[in-house]
Amino acid sequence: xxxxxxxxxxxxxxxxxxxxxxxxxxxxxxxxxxxxxxxxxxxxxxxxxxxxxxxxxxxxxxxxxxxxxxxxxxxxxxxxxxxxxxxxxxxxxxxxxxxxxxxxxxxxxxxxxxxxxxxxxxxxxxxxxxxxxxxxxxxxxxxxxxxxxxxxxxxxxxxxxxxxxxxxxxxxxxxxxxxxxxxxxxxxxxxxxxxxxxxxxxxxxxxxxxxxxxxxxxxxxxxxxxxxxxxxxxxxxxxxxxxxxxxxxxxxxxxxxxxxxxxxxxxxxxxxxxxxxxxxxxxxxxxxxxxxxxxxxxxxxxxxxxxxxxxxxxxxxxxxxxxxxxxx
Numbered sequence: 001x002x003x004x005x006x007x008x009x010x011x012x013x014x015x016x017x018x019x020x021x022x023x024x025x026x027x028x029x030x031x032x033x034x035x036x037x038x039x040x041x042x043x044x045x046x047x048x049x050x051x052x053x054x055x056x057x058x059x060x061x062x063x064x065x066x067x068x069x070x071x072x073x074x075x076x077x078x079x080x081x082x083x084x085x086x087x088x089x090x091x092x093x094x095x096x097x098x099x100x101x102x103x104x105x106x107x108x109x110x111x112x113x114x115x116x117x118x119x120x121x122x123x124x125x126x127x128x129x130x131x132x133x134x135x136x137x138x139x140x141x142x143x144x145x146x147x148x149x150x151x152x153x154x155x156x157x158x159x160x161x162x163x164x165x166x167x168x169x170x171x172x173x174x175x176x177x178x179x180x181x182x183x184x185x186x187x188x189x190x191x192x193x194x195x196x197x198x199x200x201x202x203x204x205x206x207x208x209x210x211x212x213x214x215x216x217x218x219x220x221x222x223x224x225x226x227x228x229x230x231x232x233x234x235x236x237x238x239x240x241x242x243x244x245x246x247x248x249x250x251x252x253x254x255x256x257x258x259x260x261x262x263x264x265x266x267x268x269x270x271x272x273x274x275x276x277x278x279x280x281x282x283x284x285x286x287x288x289x290x291x292x293x294x295x296x297x298x299x300x301x302x303x304x305x306x307x308x309x310x311x312x313x314x315x316x317x318x319x320x321x322x323x324x325x326x327x328x
Contacts, residue, residue, distance in 0.1 A: 031091050031269055035066040039095045041080030043073045047212045047293060051127050051257045052096045054289055058280040059273075076166070077101040078112045085119035089264035094273075095120070097260045100168050103312040107320045108166040109328060116313060120260040121270055122305040124277040127295040128254040130230035131172050132214040132240070134223040139205040144226045144246035147206070151182035159185045160206035161195040166325060169195065171316055172208040172229070172253050174323040179251050199223055210255055211237075211294035229253035236294060256298065258305050274302055 036059070040052045049071065056067040072080040081101050087093035102116040114120075133144065139158070141147045151158050162169035165188045177184055187204050189195040192213045199207040200222055207214065211228065215237055218225035225240035229252055233242055243251035259277060261270060280286055281299035290297055300308070319325075 031266075031272075032063050032065040034092065035068050036063070036091070037070050037093050038067055039070050039072050039080050039084050039093065041072060041074075041077035041096070041098065041101060044071050047129055047210060047255075047295060048096055048098055048257055050293055051290065051295065054286055055126060055259070055277065055280060058283070058286065059276060062276045062280070075112075076105055076109065076164070078105060078109065078114070081105075081114045081119075082112070084260070084262055085114040087262045089121075089262040089266075091261065091265055091269040091273075093262060094123070095260050096126070097258045099254075099256045099312060102258075102260075102309050104166060104168065104171065104316050104320070106313070107317045108325060111328075116309065119263055121263055121265050122302045122309060123259040123261060123270055123273045124281075124302065125256055125258045125298045125300040125305045125308060126277065126281070127290050128256040128298045129210045129212055129293075129295045130228050130234070131168070131208055131253040131255065132211050132218070132228050132237075133172075133176065133226045134199060134207050134209075134214050134218060135226055136199045136202045136205055136207075136223060138202045139224070141226070142224055144241075144243070144248055147226060148180045148182055148247070151180070151184060155183035156185050158206060159187050159204040160208060161187050161189055161198045161204040162208060163192040163195050164188055164190060166320075168253065168255050168316075169208050169210075171319050171323075171325070173206075174325065175253065175319050176208070176248065176251060178319070178322065179248055215294055227251075234294070256308065258309075270302055 038052055038056050040049055042048045052069055056069055059067045072083060077098060084093055084095040105112060106116050135141055141150055160173050162173060170186060170188060173184060173186060189198065192209050195207055196213060198204045217223045218237060225237060227243045227246040228234055228237060228240050229243055231252055278299045281297040287297050
């Protein structure tokens with residue numbers, strides 16, 4: 001009888017383990033035992049690549065395995081997202097996910113082959129960067145209030161450049177118009193560099209882009225900073241008011257970068273990664289390196305990051321619908 005009871009206990013243990021494995025509760029085991037790939041949906045250089053490399057270096061030290069960056073640009077970040085979504089959920093493929101990839105692109109591109117909620121497991125937010133509204137040197141406005149007054153007086157006359165249609169640069173302009181009751185003419189470019197060059201050359205009147213892109217131009221006096229979209233002023237641009245201070249209510253825009261893994265990645269791997277990311281984000285040298293680029297460390301729990309994705313997905317979906325942004 002004792003043997004039978006022991007056999008039953010063993011069988012129950014095996015069954016419990018099998019159920020856990022089938023429910024996504026697989027154990028990390030000896031993870032990691034080899035290098036980890038971190039996919040970045042942009043070319044080398046820029047804010048996203050900076051965030052990825054700062055965290056990858058520290059993760060390599062913590063996990064005792066190389067964390068290798070793979071830059072996989074294209075299709076508005078969809079190529080990278082689709083590659084990660086179809087990867088084995090074993091903890092050896094991770095993705096740096098920008099806000100637009102999970103909260104904007106699914107609304108405007110019906111051909112993408114990933115679901116922002118079903119294809120990935122959130123690990124943590126990593127960093128955020130606010131947006132800036134800047135005016136070209138010859139545009140006769142120096143404050144957001146002057147801009148709103150001019151735009152109301154002559155609807156559609158003032159132009160603004162963006163880093164591309166359907167990007168957060170573009171939708172920031174749409175949200176601004178909605179919040180201020182103005183009408184601006186959108187002039188899209190293929191990337192931030194040509195969009196800012198158009199601003200510098202007075203080809204357009206205004207531009208919405210990240211702090212990383214526009215802050216150096218404002219500090220050098222090449223363009224006029226009208227507002228930052230963060231809740232507090234930036235120490236690096238102390239003379240540029242927040243949107244609230246400039247009289248534009250509810251105009252907070254943060255472009256964030258987070259870490260996700262393929263759906264089905266074992267829960268203990270996600271928890272281990274999250275713990276390391278939160279610890280790394282608290283290190284003074286990490287904060288200093290990112291803040292020098294205008295980025296703020298914003299690590300979170302997996303659940304907190306999931307809530308951010310859901311909230312921004314709903315917010316930008318409404319902006320897209322209300323503004324009539326073309327869906328392709």
